Amino acid sequence: IYPGSFDPITNGHLDVIERASKLFDHVVVGVLSNNSKSPMFTAEERVRLIQEAVRSFPNVSVAHFEGLLVHYVEENKLDVIIKGLRAISDFEAEFQMASMNRRLGQGTETVFLMTATRYSFLSSSLIKEVFRFGGDINGLVPDHVLAYMKLKQR
Numbered sequence: 493i494y495p496g497s498f499d500p501i502t503n504g505h506l507d508v509i510e511r512a513s514k515l516f517d518h519v520v521v522g523v524l525s526n527n528s529k530s531p532m533f534t535a536e537e538r539v540r541l542i543q544e545a546v547r548s549f550p551n552v553s554v555a556h557f558e559g560l561l562v563h564y565v566e567e568n569k570l571d572v573i574i575k576g577l578r579a580i581s582d583f584e585a586e587f588q589m590a591s592m593n594r595r596l597g598q599g600t601e602t603v604f605l606m607t608a609t610r611y612s613f614l615s616s617s618l619i620k621e622v623f624r625f626g627g628d629i630n631g632l633v634p635d636h637v638l639a640y641m642k643l644k645q646r
């Protein structure tokens with residue numbers, strides 16, 4: 493499972509998903525629906541935007557989950573948590589979460605993929621901020637995501 497808020501999915505996320513799909517038999521993109529951050533998109537919208545983005549990857553599916561990630565992992569008999577690491581600054585929080593998830597999930601491992609350097613500065617929150625103030629985010633999110641953001645803005 494590749495878990496996240498995906499508010500919205502970026503080309504950095506998509507790069508991790510594509511590479512994970514070559515390493516694992518099946519990848520579930522898990523969208524957290526009870527996010528404490530107030531999201532720009534509903535869980536359903538986020539799932540739909542991801543489904544559209546991963547249409548060409550036959551072994552990738554999209555689901556949303558609530559509550560603890562390890563509970564979803566156990567209920568669905570998933571094996572591995574996949575995370576993308578962008579920079580050293582991600583390390584501390586990811587180390588905490590991987591350690592907690594290994595403890596809670598009785599051994600559930602987290603595998604980290606280094607994000608492509610061309611996307612290593614990307615985050616969904618930065619995308620939203622730049623977009624809100626009229627900056628160009630073309631090429632940083634899938635085209636249909638940008639189109640949907642413009643639609644929502646109107």
Ligand code: PNS
Pocket residue numbers: 495496497498524559560561562588589590592593
């Ligand atoms: O895209 P994000 O917001 O950085 O993803 C964070 C996410 C969804 C992976 C993390 O918040 C998470 O796993 N939340 C589910 C609740 C949970 O299990 N919390 C304890 C983590 S140790």
